[in-house]
Amino acid sequence: MSPRCVVVGPPGAGKTTVSELLAERLGVGFRDVDADIVETAGKPISDIFTDDGEQVFRALEEEAVAKALAEHDGVLALGGGAVLSPRTRELLRDHTVVFLNVGMAEGVRRTGLSSARPLLSGVNPRSTFKALLDARLPLYREVATIEVLTDSLDPEQVTDAVIEGVGQ
Numbered sequence: 001m002s003p004r005c006v007v008v009g010p011p012g013a014g015k016t017t018v019s020e021l022l023a024e025r026l027g028v029g030f031r032d033v034d035a036d037i038v039e040t041a042g043k044p045i046s047d048i049f050t051d052d053g054e055q056v057f058r059a060l061e062e063e064a065v066a067k068a069l070a071e072h073d074g075v076l077a078l079g080g081g082a083v084l085s086p087r088t089r090e091l092l093r094d095h096t097v098v099f100l101n102v103g104m105a106e107g108v109r110r111t112g113l114s115s116a117r118p119l120l121s122g123v124n125p126r127s128t129f130k131a132l133l134d135a136r137l138p139l140y141r142e143v144a145t146i147e148v149l150t151d152s153l154d155p156e157q158v159t160d161a162v163i164e165g166v167g168q
């Protein structure tokens, strides 16, 4: 079993929103690895970061991604930092991977100052977001089979572009 497509990208790129729409349009199931981690850990991601630290979160995430890739045959959304793991990037080699890209200004606007996103809740979300994009762009591009820049598209238009890119 293998996901129809896997969706990656920075926070606010629309992975969750677009993956849900995409799954509906393709008539397949939707699964979000962030939600899997919350269920396994029994607490919100922000609490995992606070109580246990980012390293523990990344280890849980690596396991959750491997499990979901093996179990799910629909659309699978990964967390924004999942591609930081070399093991995850290796596992993604055999898959159709959609990179939803978003620029700094729009990414910061969409994510706001939500404390639900622990990595962006610092004093300067703009510079944090920029550093995150700079570090991760090559990793998203390493695993992606298609890339869609979402800045000036609404979620339906992003979904159309993805379907055009991956086929029905």
Ligand SMILES: Nc1ncnc2c1ncn2[C@@H]1O[C@H](COP(=O)(O)OP(=O)(O)OP(=O)(O)O)[C@@H](O)[C@H]1O
Pocket (backbone or CB within 6 Å): 009, 010, 011, 012, 013, 014, 015, 016, 017, 018, 034, 079, 080, 110, 111, 117, 150, 153, 154, 155, 158
């Ligand atoms: N193309 C878009 N245009 C405008 N707003 C969008 C678009 N895509 C998503 N949004 C909005 O941006 C916010 C973040 O979207 P979403 O939660 O889907 O992003 P995400 O990539 O899953 O983020 P995270 O990595 O934090 O899980 C939501 O409020 C959503 O409604």
Ligand SMILES: O=C(O)C1=C[C@@H](O)[C@@H](O)[C@H](O)C1
Pocket (backbone or CB within 6 Å): 010, 011, 034, 045, 078, 079, 080, 081, 082, 116, 117, 118, 119
């Ligand atoms: O960009 C990131 O590193 C993260 C994004 C979210 O999807 C969550 O997986 C978590 O908040 C970490």
Ligand SMILES: [Mg+2]
Pocket (backbone or CB within 6 Å): 015, 016, 017, 032, 034, 077
């Ligand atoms: Mg999400």
